[in-house]
Amino acid sequence: MNRRQWIMIGGISLLALLAGVFSSQWISQTGLASDPSIKAFFGNPWQTPDGKSANSENWRAKVLVVNFWASWCPPCVEEMPALNKIAQEYATKNVLIVGIGIDSPSNIREFLKKTPVSYPIVIGGLEGSNLSKQMGNTQGALPFTVIINSKGKSIYSKLGKISEEELRKVINSEL
Secondary structure (H helix, E strand, O other): OHHHHHHHHHHHHHHHHHHHHHHHHHOOOOOOOOOHHHHHHHHOOOOOOOEEOOOOHHHHEEEEEEEEEOOOOHHHHHHHHHHHHHHHHHHHHEEEEEEEOOOOOHHHHHHHOOOOOOOOOOOOHHHHHHHHHOOOOOOOOOOOEEOOOOOEEEEEEEEEEOOOHHHHHHHHOOO
């Protein structure tokens, strides 16, 4: 190949790299949950994996970390120990983590037998997936975390695995 062909290949490669970088940032972008979506979240008739009703009114007036997850999602499972640790650490500080399982009740029950957590888990199913999208999850991917302050306003959202450090930073800014 001559010099001109190498320059052309290099230029095309650079353009492809830049397109990939910019599109990946666009794809993983999430928005903050709107007030109507938060209202829908609190108004949803949530059920625990054992079929009992979960009263989401008890979740109000707290810093609420809402984590959409599934048992078949490796990054969801990987972040659960950090979520559990934060849930225990901040339990007396008006902070609550709630896991919304986008899975069947039986799968969630089986999963929780092997991987118990101290924070509430409720069944999301198809409605939970739709609600996740309404709350800013433009891709519909998991895990997806939304943090709602004690006044009921969305202050943070993250598509993908959340770290303990990220979670602490946002929670501490609201306490």
